[in-house]
Amino acid sequence: GESVGLHLPTLSVQEGDNSIINCAYSNSASDYFIWYKQESGKGPQFIIDIRSNMDKRQGQRVTVLLNKTVKHLSLQIAATQPGDSAVYFCAELRGRDDKIIFGKGTRLHILP
């Protein structure tokens, strides 16, 4: 398979708690990372991105952390809501004209 992978295929989180979705990558030459959310029956939706010259980036209720030392990427979702139920993909881009490689995905399940 490709180098981008996810530690857990399914993550169950209590509504209101914070969610952390992890992703490992193997190519230190990757310089751009993206998180996508895919709800059932829909196409992936861009959530947040981060370039390799950063180690943290925040959006609305989401934070992406990049640890280049261990080649690890995480997506933190604050105060998880039922609408956050989806499959989350991390993706990496190696160079300007190179292809984007997606991980297998982690399904986030929200417990009531």
Place this chain on the structure above:
Amino acid sequence: DSGVTQTPKHLITATGQRVTLRCSPRSGDLSVYWYQQSLDQGLQFLIQYYNGEERAKGNILERFSAQQFPDLHSELNLSSLELGDSALYFCASSVDGLDDYEQYFGPGTRLTVT
């Protein structure tokens, strides 16, 4: 609604046949990407076009081809179809795909090969 449209929504065809999937990018987007999503392979990048020219190639089979037309819509042609080609095919677009990689995905075309 991402602004990216794909037709048809569903397609059922037999092995050996040829099909064409169509994508219209968001207004103003110059770059179009094609992806295949299957249960066992996940989301696989196939090919990218920028302003009518091929920019990047991924895991696209020789039986598959794509093009982007002057009006920026794109078509993905799949020929000599096999059962394993059954999958969701997504098109995405971005402003330029050079310094802006935020991609907007269409709703997908579900292809079933019987």
